[in-house]
Amino acid sequence: MKRTYEEINRKIEAKDAVVMTAEEVLELIASKGIEKATKEVDVVTTGTFGAMCSSGAFLNFGHSEPPIKMQHISLNGVAAYGGLAAVDTYIGATELRNDEDMSYGGAHVIEELVAGKAVHLKANSYCSDCYPRKEIDTFISLKTINQAYLYNPRNIYQNYGLATNSSDKTLYTYMGKLLPHYGNVTYSSAGQLSPLLNDPLLRTIGIGTRIFMGGGIGYVAWEGTQYKTTTPTKNGVPVGAARSLALIGDLRGMSPEFVRALNFQKYGLSLGLGIGVPIPILDEEMMKCVSIRDDQIYAPLLDYSVASRNRKPIKDISYADLRSGCIELYGKQVRTSSLSSYYKARIIAGRLKKWIEAGEFTLTQAVAPLPKERSQKPLEVMSKEDVI
């Protein structure tokens, strides 16, 4: 059986669409099989809530009187980019307020803006005939400024490597606190609820796809940075980091419930962001894609005490085993920790499901597909001649 986007959207508008989360649909598939499940369900919703470091916000402050071309800009003491037009800026999530105190930075500014709080803006400039003002010291909020939107170059990685530590000291990493002597294992994918694992070849996700982003609405803007299609697969899904998406979405409408500053002690900052993607069940093939379960999704375990881009995986472990709280490593039981919240991932998939059921969220067909083939290049130190 086949279904078109138009048919699905007509049903959504009539509040007649059958929607299930990627978790709920597993039970239906187990009891009725792919064929019947395909006939019954129009849309499957996915969700993830995790650390998404490559995130940040574009802001336009409006012009002061007299006007200023902002050159050096800070928001609550955190540096924002001053190389755009006069009163445009970009504030990155990982920017620190200062190098000694890693506890506050761009992610906190973004969370506070979303929460409706006042943010302290300071800027200075060289003067020009167009922009005679030298400096400005004022407060802004989402109420006072013009455009404010997240533009995140790399979000919702399709799977990610697991972390452990063979050394004799605790490591503080972006994969959390790693205890010595393989003391724990951390992981970061929402597994069976994760958006890009439910449509592994991105058949229905492309440029222009409308999504749940931070509690509001967002869109897929581009392929994510470090997007690659070369990762080995098992059960049809990549084992380790593969595709990623660049996302864009209005800060207005987002909620601090799904936009949260994260501080990885002694490593740095990140932005905890909630993303949900609807998967249209166009045919049985799509239903097969969303039938993926945690026991079928694997990720490679990497030793973070090896500070190299060429870490050799110790072994592949399934998300079902990781979620049990304990895995076996070298004959020893090792406890596991998730860094992405399955609890929130579930809420996001559920929220998106409600929006669709209520006729408030229709599906979009991508305006252009994302790359079918892409490999990731390393950075080498080379001469001017070598790089041409």
Add this chain to the structure above:
Amino acid sequence: MAKRKFQLSFTPDLVNEPITYRMVKDYDLQINILRAEVNDVGGKMLIEMQGKADMIKKSVEYLKESKVEVRELKAYVKKDEDRCTHCGACISICPVEAMCMDQETKMVHYLPEKCIACGTCIDACPPAAIAFKI
């Protein structure tokens, strides 16, 4: 059988007093020392007493008479439920499994009765939802 946890603080002159011995001998208690620090300004000990409820009470009186500062610990860290995202980063680093994941709801729960106030979870919490309780 009752089980309670206390933080004992004592001045340098009390360091040589065999207080744990007295608690075992005179009050028939099982003493589990969870943490101990002694330096030139005195010492701090985190202990769990197990025994008859009235004996625990009496031993606390004995400690107070001996000028040991006694503070019962019912919960050592505080989890801010609004900031907690229930990711689970705290779970695998807790040495006594005082942070646990409810496999049904996927929420992280703090079990104060297991906590030994080591503080390991505090800097492992990305949204900074955990702090020492003062």
